[in-house]
Amino acid sequence: MSAPPLRPAPASTGPGAPTRATEAAPPFAQSEVVAFGAGRGEPYVRLLAGQDIATLSLRGADGTSHRLDAGSWVRPAGDADLTVLDRAHGPMLDVGCGPGRMLHAADARSVPALGIDVMPHAVERARRAGGLALRRSVFDRLPLEGRWQSVLLMDGNIGIGGDPAALLRRCAELLTGGGQVLVEVDADPDLAMVDHCTLVDDGGRESSPFPWARVGWSVAVALAADAGLAVAEHWDAAGRHFVRAARSARRSAVRETRRAIAATTSSTAQMTASAMP
Numbered sequence: 001m002s003a004p005p006l007r008p009a010p011a012s013t014g015p016g017a018p019t020r021a022t023e024a025a026p027p028f029a030q031s032e033v034v035a036f037g038a039g040r041g042e043p044y045v046r047l048l049a050g051q052d053i054a055t056l057s058l059r060g061a062d063g064t065s066h067r068l069d070a071g072s073w074v075r076p077a078g079d080a081d082l083t084v085l086d087r088a089h090g091p092m093l094d095v096g097c098g099p100g101r102m103l104h105a106a107d108a109r110s111v112p113a114l115g116i117d118v119m120p121h122a123v124e125r126a127r128r129a130g131g132l133a134l135r136r137s138v139f140d141r142l143p144l145e146g147r148w149q150s151v152l153l154m155d156g157n158i159g160i161g162g163d164p165a166a167l168l169r170r171c172a173e174l175l176t177g178g179g180q181v182l183v184e185v186d187a188d189p190d191l192a193m194v195d196h197c198t199l200v201d202d203g204g205r206e207s208s209p210f211p212w213a214r215v216g217w218s219v220a221v222a223l224a225a226d227a228g229l230a231v232a233e234h235w236d237a238a239g240r241h242f243v244r245a246a247r248s249a250r251r252s253a254v255r256e257t258r259r260a261i262a263a264t265t266s267s268t269a270q271m272t273a274s275a276m277p
Contacts, residue, residue: 035118036096036160037199039208044199047074048099048121053201058212060195066214073098073155077105080237081154084182085109087233087244089149093174095138096157100126103133114143138170147176153183158220162194162211168227168245177249181229185241189218217241 037044037056047053047070056070072078077085085105090112094102097115099122106113107130115133117123126133136142138160151171158164171181193214199207215223220243221231229245236242 036210036212037207038119038210040198041201041205041207043201043205043207044070044119045121046201046205048119048125050074055202057200058214059198059200059206060193061197061209062195065200068156073101075101077101078238080240081105083235083237084152084154084184084242085111087150087180088152088182089180091144091148092150092152093142093144093148094152094154095171096153096155096160097126097131097133098122098155100129100131100133102152102154103131104129107131116142138167138174142174145174148174149176149179151175151179151181153181155184156186156214158183158185158215159213162196162213164213164215164220165223165226168223168229172227172229172247175247178246180232180244180246181224183220183224183243183245185217185220185243186214187216187236187239187241189216191216192219217243220245 043053043056047056054071056068057065058068059065081102082105085102088106088111090106092106092111092113094100094106094113094115097103097117098119100115103113103115103126113132115123115126115131116136116138117126117133118135118137120135123133123135134143151174153160153167153171158167160167168181168183175181191214195212196209197212198209217234221234224231224243224245229247231243231245233244234241
């Protein structure tokens, strides 16, 4: 099953309602990507700095809003979070780790984990609490490429960059054979939305626009398949929905064989060239 195109939210969508689209949108270029909730009123930075912000809202270009339980991001991992860790194996990579609650929970279970985030305030807070974190984009060169057992996309982070198809392909590249991506998705199974959004806090402070996407679990299943991942499980906990998708061990073996052949061919060509008069 191929994934449906991700689409911009229509202007006719009512406030608070899940948004679907009617016209296809081109993927956002990586150069366009602005950090989540950054700029202008810096609502996300204020949250990370310890200000009492219970919720943040993701506001689309058409003015519709989707409330986020941002307070949970800065609290210890809850019961729903732990259902994800029940399925995770180390080494584990938490993409968009924020202040690091999943890193700390993984450490408590002796699961080796690394977090990455593009927001310096998030990385600093995660490190301050004892987590191992790097200021890095998931599309940058990362440690242990092709050797991660688990990659996490929590709190809707499948929307990073407004191109979940590209993000899942990248996550698949990072996995070892049999490794898995654990993804938090929207409750609406058929939701497939991409938009330029802003983040707004309780006090009305608003960030600069950034590309973001929201997808439901049914759409995530199709996107994962397109990325070479087989969905093994969908579950819900405390009103939140998750998908577990695994990379085929055979695909990884083929990939490693091709890399080895390419490396050998390159070395042979270099030796031949150096031997020629």
